Amino acid sequence: MIGETLELTVVGVDDIAPSLRHVRLAAADGGQLPPASAGANIQLRLQGEARTWRNAYSLISQPGRRDVYEIIVRRVPESRGGSAFVHEVLKPGDRLVASWPSNLFAPQRTARHHLMIAGGIGITPFLSYVADFAHNGASHALHVCCRESETATFAPWLQDCGDLNYYWDADGHRLDIPALLAQQPAGTHLYVCGPAALNDQVIQAAADAGWPASHVHCEHFGAALSGGTPFTAFLSRSGIEVEVGESESLLEAIERIGASAPCLCRGGACGVCVTGVLEGEPEHRDHYLGADEREGGQLIMPCVSRARSARLVLDL
Amino acid sequence: MSLVFKPEETFRGDYTYRNSDAAILRFPFPFPEDRYMYSVNIEPHVRSGPTDVFHRPFDIDEHYVAECRDRALTLEQDPGRCQALPHMMTAQWDTLELLMENMAADYPEQFSLTKEGDVFGSRWTWINRPLGIEQSFIFGDPDTLPCEPFEYITRQAQGDFAICDQREDNLYLDAGMVTSQADWSLAFNVGMNFMEWHGPVPLAHQAGVFERALKYLLMLRLGQPVRRLNWTMSINPRLDTSPESYPEWGPDRASVTVENAGGKVHLRVELQTLWRLPRSNAILFPIRCFLISVEELARVPKWGKRLHRVLSSLPPELVEYKGLTRYLPATLAWLAPLDDGAELATGIGPDITELAPL
Ligand code: FES
Numbered sequence: 001m002i003g004e005t006l007e008l009t010v011v012g013v014d015d016i017a018p019s020l021r022h023v024r025l026a027a028a029d030g031g032q033l034p035p036a037s038a039g040a041n042i043q044l045r046l047q048g049e050a051r052t053w054r055n056a057y058s059l060i061s062q063p064g065r066r067d068v069y070e071i072i073v074r075r076v077p078e079s080r081g082g083s084a085f086v087h088e089v090l091k092p093g094d095r096l097v098a099s100w101p102s103n104l105f106a107p108q109r110t111a112r113h114h115l116m117i118a119g120g121i122g123i124t125p126f127l128s129y130v131a132d133f134a135h136n137g138a139s140h141a142l143h144v145c146c147r148e149s150e151t152a153t154f155a156p157w158l159q160d161c162g163d164l165n166y167y168w169d170a171d172g173h174r175l176d177i178p179a180l181l182a183q184q185p186a187g188t189h190l191y192v193c194g195p196a197a198l199n200d201q202v203i204q205a206a207a208d209a210g211w212p213a214s215h216v217h218c219e220h221f222g223a224a225l226s227g228g229t230p231f232t233a234f235l236s237r238s239g240i241e242v243e244v245g246e247s248e249s250l251l252e253a254i255e256r257i258g259a260s261a262p263c264l265c266r267g268g269a270c271g272v273c274v275t276g277v278l279e280g281e282p283e284h285r286d287h288y289l290g291a292d293e294r295e296g297g298q299l300i301m302p303c304v305s306r307a308r309s310a311r312l313v314l315d316l
Numbered sequence: 317m318s319l320v321f322k323p324e325e326t327f328r329g330d331y332t333y334r335n336s337d338a339a340i341l342r343f344p345f346p347f348p349e350d351r352y353m354y355s356v357n358i359e360p361h362v363r364s365g366p367t368d369v370f371h372r373p374f375d376i377d378e379h380y381v382a383e384c385r386d387r388a389l390t391l392e393q394d395p396g397r398c399q400a401l402p403h404m405m406t407a408q409w410d411t412l413e414l415l416m417e418n419m420a421a422d423y424p425e426q427f428s429l430t431k432e433g434d435v436f437g438s439r440w441t442w443i444n445r446p447l448g449i450e451q452s453f454i455f456g457d458p459d460t461l462p463c464e465p466f467e468y469i470t471r472q473a474q475g476d477f478a479i480c481d482q483r484e485d486n487l488y489l490d491a492g493m494v495t496s497q498a499d500w501s502l503a504f505n506v507g508m509n510f511m512e513w514h515g516p517v518p519l520a521h522q523a524g525v526f527e528r529a530l531k532y533l534l535m536l537r538l539g540q541p542v543r544r545l546n547w548t549m550s551i552n553p554r555l556d557t558s559p560e561s562y563p564e565w566g567p568d569r570a571s572v573t574v575e576n577a578g579g580k581v582h583l584r585v586e587l588q589t590l591w592r593l594p595r596s597n598a599i600l601f602p603i604r605c606f607l608i609s610v611e612e613l614a615r616v617p618k619w620g621k622r623l624h625r626v627l628s629s630l631p632p633e634l635v636e637y638k639g640l641t642r643y644l645p646a647t648l649a650w651l652a653p654l655d656d657g658a659e660l661a662t663g664i665g666p667d668i669t670e671l672a673p674l
Contacts, residue, residue: 001538001539002362002539003540034538034594035410035413035595036538036595037594037595037597039597063595064434064435065434065435066434067434100537100538101594102537102538103597106482108483109406109483109598135436136405214483214484270535271531271535
């Protein structure tokens with residue numbers, strides 16, 4: 001089990017809700033896929049006509065399955081193209097290159113109880129969690145904040161979820177986060193994945209209630225990846241200048257011109273892409289750098305961060 | 317290299333362990349330069365390397381059968397050498413799957429694995445011809461094996477194994493099969509985190525080596541294992557040099573003389589690999605131990621000379637940490653006549669393909 005990329009074939013696409021598409025992927029050579037853990041994601045290379053997107057999606061298949069990887073892709077209205085590509089272009093028989101699974105949001109095996117809070121499409125990592133917990137007999141509860149009309153959408157993946165609760169935006173149906181946290185037994189681990197506002201609320205509520213940070217886990221997605229004002233990056237070691245468009249990341253721009261830059265999560269979480277800034281002012285959007293490092297302004301995570309200044313000179 | 321096992325050799329009592337010429341030539345000699353520097357020295361564990369030992373993810377060699385027997389003896393005396401905390405069950409199965417798949421793929425004449433499915437609940441059959449084992453079991457159900465899956469498979473593998481759980485941005489040593497350790501104790505270390513169990517290494521902390529290594533390991537990727545070599549020395553070809561059995565081997569250190577150093581003093585090299593495990597997201601840490609007497613090693617002229625240079629320039633803190641103080645002078649005196657001072661090529665390969673006959 002050694003390798004970096006996987007060749008996959010699309011074996012199924014179906015729309016499970018107006019903006020949600022369920023995609024099934026198998027090994028292109030008909031062989032076995034590497035097994036993956038609960039909460040793992042794969043990064044797909046989506047080859048559009050004019051450009052390539054590299055998007056990471058949580059695997060929702062039963063952890064350890066080797067015949068197929070399943071993902072769910074939400075079409076975002078302000079899509080930068082990747083999700084639109086999956087919804088409009090991708091069809092059975094298409095070939096894709098993907099990374100091996102990696103996991104920056106794995107369940108904590110020592111937890112006495114797993115409490116999961118999902119917002120919208122943030123439910124995806126928990127679909128594999130639930131299968132894992134059910135198989136291992138681990139105590140767990142899932143709280144889903146979604147549109148009322150979507151409560152049945154994920155049912156096929158949640159048959160084994162004992163304690164399952166839905167909330168939506170209406171009186172009597174809202175999730176009371178502090179009340180929920182107050183009921184939890186000691187030794188509970190809390191996981192949240194959803195829009196930034198929900199993540200922040202949950203993390204704050206947990207801190208207010210005195211939860212140790214080591215028991216609170218969050219997977220960020222979406223917000224950090226949206227674009228911004230175009231700027232110019234100068235790669236000082238290779239002497240190349242690159243224009244970073246409003247809908248692409250600095251990392252994507254660097255890759256577009258054929259320069260290679262280390263990266264892993266492509267979501268500002270892992271720290272692998274850290275790069276020195278020689279000139280210019282970064283606009284940090286990552287979850288990795290500490291407050292001091294941000295203020296210092298000498299480091300940037302190109303996978304998500306951009307520039308406040310018109311030009312950024314990188315040690316790359 | 318075709319595998320001819322030496323089932324009768326021993327790692328205790330009469331110490332009949334020896335390396336064949338082929339085994340000497342493939343030895344993972346750990347010193348690329350004339351001086352030893354402590355460093356993280358991690359590289360991708362790919363199917364290539366300076367000697368054949370590096371060419372397969374889990375190497376099996378002529379000592380396989382004897383090493384498995386020695387492990388069984390140690391476990392009989394002290395079952396605590398294999399432990400796994402309860403939350404490590406998925407990682408146990410991960411380990412079994414990884415080892416069985418690789419052993420069967422790389423040594424099809426010795427091992428075979430047949431599966432009716434890949435998910436938990438599937439029926440698998442494992443055949444280990446060198447040890448005469450045939451076992452059908454349900455993948456994921458420990459009750460269908462004679463012991464827990466981690467113990468089951470590591471009893472049939474060379475080298476020690478630790479499994480680290482990853483949490484709180486740290487690694488916790490929460491399972492281990494440790495019967496050939498170089499003076500460390502599983503019972504003592506189990507449950508410790510990465511910084512705690514690396515605590516006593518001199519010179520390394522100052523360099524920030526462990527902080528960087530930990531950060532790196534936390535990002536270790538599935539499908540991209542890494543490796544490094546570590547080394548120490550021991551008297552006699554003894555696998556079990558644990559603190560628990562110190563009374564049996566400790567006194568041997570005083571038995572070394574300039575005359576017998578070549579045969580008694582052994583270089584002990586650990587080929588350490590690190591693997592992200594797929595289902596549990598834990599990290600598997602196999603520590604494969606290779607033993608070679610100074611006399612055997614010196615049959616490769618480059619290695620004999622280099623060993624002399626490395627050992628004579630070791631910082632005193634390391635000499636003490638590695639427990640070499642008592643017998644280092646005798647070993648150096650044994651090696652000195654072989655070192656003509658000629659310049660040696662960098663790198664760890666033997667640079668010859670055949671040994672001069674004895
Ligand atoms: S690739 Fe992970 S932080 Fe940038």
